[in-house]
Amino acid sequence: MSHANTILVRVSAIEPLTPLIKRFALSPAAGGFLPAFSGGSHIIVVMRGATRVHRNPYSLLSPPNLLDSYQIGVRRMEVSRGGSMFMHDHVRIGSELEITHPVNLFNLDKLARKHILIAGGIGITPFMAQMEDLRAGSVPYELHYSVRGPEHSAFRDRLLERHGARIRIYHDSANDFIDVEGLLGNQPLGTHVYVCGPAGMIEKVVGTARIAGWSGSHIHWEQFSAPPVGDAFDVFLAKSGVSVRVPPDQSLLEAIEAAGVDAPYLCRGGVCGECRTKVLEVDGVLVHNDHFLSSEEKESGRAIMPCVSRAQCTKLVLDL
Ligand code: FES
Numbered sequence: 563m564s565h566a567n568t569i570l571v572r573v574s575a576i577e578p579l580t581p582l583i584k585r586f587a588l589s590p591a592a593g594g595f596l597p598a599f600s601g602g603s604h605i606i607v608v609m610r611g612a613t614r615v616h617r618n619p620y621s622l623l624s625p626p627n628l629l630d631s632y633q634i635g636v637r638r639m640e641v642s643r644g645g646s647m648f649m650h651d652h653v654r655i656g657s658e659l660e661i662t663h664p665v666n667l668f669n670l671d672k673l674a675r676k677h678i679l680i681a682g683g684i685g686i687t688p689f690m691a692q693m694e695d696l697r698a699g700s701v702p703y704e705l706h707y708s709v710r711g712p713e714h715s716a717f718r719d720r721l722l723e724r725h726g727a728r729i730r731i732y733h734d735s736a737n738d739f740i741d742v743e744g745l746l747g748n749q750p751l752g753t754h755v756y757v758c759g760p761a762g763m764i765e766k767v768v769g770t771a772r773i774a775g776w777s778g779s780h781i782h783w784e785q786f787s788a789p790p791v792g793d794a795f796d797v798f799l800a801k802s803g804v805s806v807r808v809p810p811d812q813s814l815l816e817a818i819e820a821a822g823v824d825a826p827y828l829c830r831g832g833v834c835g836e837c838r839t840k841v842l843e844v845d846g847v848l849v850h851n852d853h854f855l856s857s858e859e860k861e862s863g864r865a866i867m868p869c870v871s872r873a874q875c876t877k878l879v880l881d882l
Contacts, residue, residue, distance in 0.1 A: 568608060568660040569596065573653055574631055579716040582638050583684060584650060585623075587631045591658060595629040601692030602668035602784075605632065606830060608660040609648045614812075614820070616645035619786050619830050622664060623690035623717075632661070635716060637684040643791065643811050665828050668758070668784040670695060675752030677703040680740065680767055682759020683710070686717060688784060689758065693725060704728045706745065708759070711735035742770045756782040786831025787851055789813035789870045797873070799823055799882040800842055814868035818882065825868060825882060832870035839880050841866050846875025 575587035588607075590596055599622055609616040624633035636649045653659070668688050670677060677696060679689045686707055696703045705725065709715045711733050721729045732738045746755060746767070755776065757767040764783045771781045797806050797814065799821075808817040815837060818825045828836040832852030841848065841864050850860045852867035859865055866873070866880070 568662055571596075571632075571659055571661055573655055573657045573659065576653070576655055579635065580714045582714070583635050583716050584638075585633055585635050585716075586649065586653065587624075587633050588659065588661060589631040596632055597663050598629060599626055599632075599664035599691075600666050601626055601670060601695040602688045603664035603666040603691070604668075604688070604786075604829070605634070605664050606662040606827075607634070607645075607649070608662075609645060609653070610660075611644070611648055611652070614644070615816075616643075616648055617816070617819075617830060618645035618649075621668075621688040621691070621784075623687045625694040626691055627694070632664075635684060635687045639788070643789065665834075667829055667834055668692075668756070668782065670756070671754045671780075671782070673752075674701060674754040674780075676750055676754070677701060678745065678749065678753060678755045679703065679705045680742075680745075680755065680757040680759070680763070681705065681707045682763040683708075683714070684716075685757075685759030685763075685784075687758075689756070690717060690721075692756075693721075697724060704730070706730050706732065706740050708732040708734070708740050708763070742766055743774075746771050746774050746776065754780045754782060756784075758784045761785060784833070785853060786829060786833060787853070787870045788831070789816075790851055790872075792849060792872045793874055795846075795873050795875055795878060797878040797880055799880055801882055808872065813870065814866070814872050818868060823882060827869055830869045832867055835867075837867050837869045839866055839868055839882055840864065841878070842881050843877065843879035844873060844875050845877045846873060848873050848878075 570591040571588040572591045574589040577585045604619045604621045620634035638650045639646045791810050802823045806817050806821045826836050828834040835854045849872050851870040
């Protein structure tokens with residue numbers, strides 16, 4: 563993907579939704595409208611700080627038919643490499659940011675006879691836009707939304723107002739949890755399930771659906787990983803002829819970009835496969851953190867996803 567075509571946007575509204583989540587409205591700086599998108603799409607927000615550039619993926623949560631601005635929800639992460647803190651602490655109304663064009667890696671299945679949506683915490687965001695699409699159609703849907711407690715249920719009023727009895731909100735603080743087995747155990751043929759939230763929730767829903775005999779094509783999940791920190795290492799980009807030092811708190815992809823080399827990406831979360839890069843040489847181990855490569859590919863040591871994966875080595879040579 564070429565990133566030359568980012569869109570310059572201006573922050574037109576900021577609203578705290580919960581103690582941890584803020585909603586940002588992003589309007590095109592040049593006026594007019596933003597590109598069309600479908601529910602489940604995300605954008606990458608480019609944040610140019612004083613010392614480094616952050617590029618974080620965020621789901622679009624505004625109704626897909628409103629294109630004078632996009633809305634995103636940003637959760638302040640307890641362990642942050644800086645992107646969510648930058649959005650919370652430095653971005654103001656009037657700030658300018660760049661965004662990429664929307665990409666949808668979490669589509670609703672058009673042939674589904676029923677949709678069950680399961681969200682945990684900030685994982686509600688892709689469903690906000692998806693449910694606007696569903697509300698306009700005739701296929702039944704329901705949302706099961708789990709949060710820590712009432713003060714953390716972002717969008718509660720809007721959800722209940724727009725979708726009424728199709729919404730069920732669960733509060734951990736009241737020991738009220740989603741009965742995943744019960745929910746998935748008795749659904750009409752042709753039902754699709756979608757889950758977005760913490761890793762444990764995704765594993766639980768996907769595992770339960772598989773055990774209950776759901777077809778893999780009816781199970782959908784979105785799990786963007788944040789690039790983990792790790793030891794510093796050096797990489798040589800063979801095609802570009804550039805040596806890059808990857809510091810502990812920067813991803814391999816970020817370090818490559820900071821060195822002025824344009825590398826492909828779509829999700830920056832280890833999901834889409836766009837950044838897959840051939841490993842030409844490594845004198846240590848690759849630390850794979852993606853959800854894209856198969857276990858065999860990971861073991862072979864011949865490919866890496868630089869958006870989330872790194873290496874423990876003294877010499878890594880990539881075909882870039
Ligand atoms: S950019 Fe999507 S897997 Fe790396």
